[in-house]
Amino acid sequence: MSGTSNDTARGVVVGVDIGGTKVLAGVVELDGRVGRTARRTTPGRRVVTSRVEDALVAAVLEAADGRPLAGVGVAAAGFVDSAGERVMFAPHLPWQGEPLRDLLADRLGCPVGLDNDANCAARAEAHHGAARGAASALMITMGTGIGGAVLLDGHVVRGANGMAGEFGHMQVVPDGQACECGRRGCWEQYSSGNALVREARALMADQPSVLVEMSGGAPEQVTGPMVTSAAEQGDLVARQAFASVGGWLGVGTANLVAAFDPEVVVVGGGVSAAGDRLLDPARAALRRTLVGAGHRVVPLLVAARLGPQAGMVGAALLVSGDQVRR
């Protein structure tokens, strides 16, 4: 497999995914496979920024295991400027405009690439996953909220501010549910991990559900994984919650498809682990809501393939992209 290994004289490529709770680094091969990984706890958002950089550098060096670094790509859970140089702000990290890319390049002594985590995950799916070979694709990342990315010819469209793909804050209900962003009716209030839990909590007030027992009778203790597990056990409340969140996934996707007309729509993020329980109601709503559905090829709505490693793999592509570009 020498043709696909990057462990050569020029060194290894390491991808890093940094979120609010953990830093995950891994050596990424040219074919997208992940080798040695390392993990650190994110120091938090109220610490000096250098402590977060320390954790990041430590994770990179542990993953590299003494091999020289050919390049390091960083996927950050925050807004990255259009030049890919700075994390402008991030809800769970202390960076506010620090020139992270150059700071890390100095400390690591190799080229560094930087982008937000949703863009990196999309890049990974485009090169090695569910969007591979598509001339145009949308990535929708469903976690706590909704993130995403627009892909054209395998490249992420980053936008004038590097902020393209903020799908979760498209308004789908005028004067709707209040959103953490300060506005109302944002898509992610109806289709996300948070929405799934809220829907299940509301439904279990009126209907029998295994979630009552799972949560010790306290609806506020219900979590997303509990709803997924309850749905697998056939619980009707949990299944209704997935039908609601999936339906809204389809409605919002129809809006994006009307605008972009992509070949394929890839759904990733934690909630997408529910697979067809989420995607089947979404596919039905997409067909029902999409303009001209009878006159077009309705895009496939598919689950992401790379799972929790997508951010890391896509980050590595920021520095090894030329070698794998189709």
Next chain:
Amino acid sequence: MSGTSNDTARGVVVGVDIGGTKVLAGVVELDGRVGRTARRTTPGRRVVTSRVEDALVAAVLEAADGRPLAGVGVAAAGFVDSAGERVMFAPHLPWQGEPLRDLLADRLGCPVGLDNDANCAARAEAHHGAARGAASALMITMGTGIGGAVLLDGHVVRGANGMAGEFGHMQVVPDGQACECGRRGCWEQYSSGNALVREARALMADQPSVLVEMSGGAPEQVTGPMVTSAAEQGDLVARQAFASVGGWLGVGTANLVAAFDPEVVVVGGGVSAAGDRLLDPARAALRRTLVGAGHRVVPLLVAARLGPQAGMVGAALLVSGDQVRR
């Protein structure tokens, strides 16, 4: 001006805009200026397709005025396939999948380009108008409904089915106003020429308005140009109608900007003739509704520059594009 004229030995480039009521053809210079034009009435949608092609060919030949044809670009008010070969369907034209591009190339003896009218107008604004020089832009065309296009590096993103840019049928109100497309709550039901007229008709039932006199006391006789004229005279009903339609223009634009993050948003089409009366409430709603407005450069929302000739000029770019591409 020999450097900008296309009236050379290789012949002239003619752009044609064909809609439900008229066929407009014109010689288009390399700098986007329009020379000799010709006009025909569209024969209708219930005639044999060759009659429409006859009208189109006649308009082209009249505009060319005996000069050889270097190429002809056609902007059609309908859905054009992703290859740019066929009009798949059109509400006011008889074509249903005819290979129009090749049919016309045979009849005219020159290369022919084909795209839908909104894409052509966007291409014209990108090369010669309000989106010139922008790395990314959105064109929103407000006429009877809403059409549009996505521009990246001056090129229209056509989509997998050639159907990108169908912004008017993004759902903004669940179970909202019924739409001609068969669904409910489409954006163009709240922000378009039709929406402007409907809003004014509803408001004049309860408030004094010059529209009562202008329409002979019959609200169903109110037209878009009447509302524009009444607003210019200071009529409060007409101004409220513009505020409503403009506000919804901003809300829908905020959704598109969240997704694409373009440098500039260009608003064209008949309703855009109202200028800031439409765009000021739209700008306010865009700033209010756009995610992260405090952390980004909010894109300019500007009126299109090329007016009713945009389709024709953009159609010509389909066959002369290489010569003017930046």
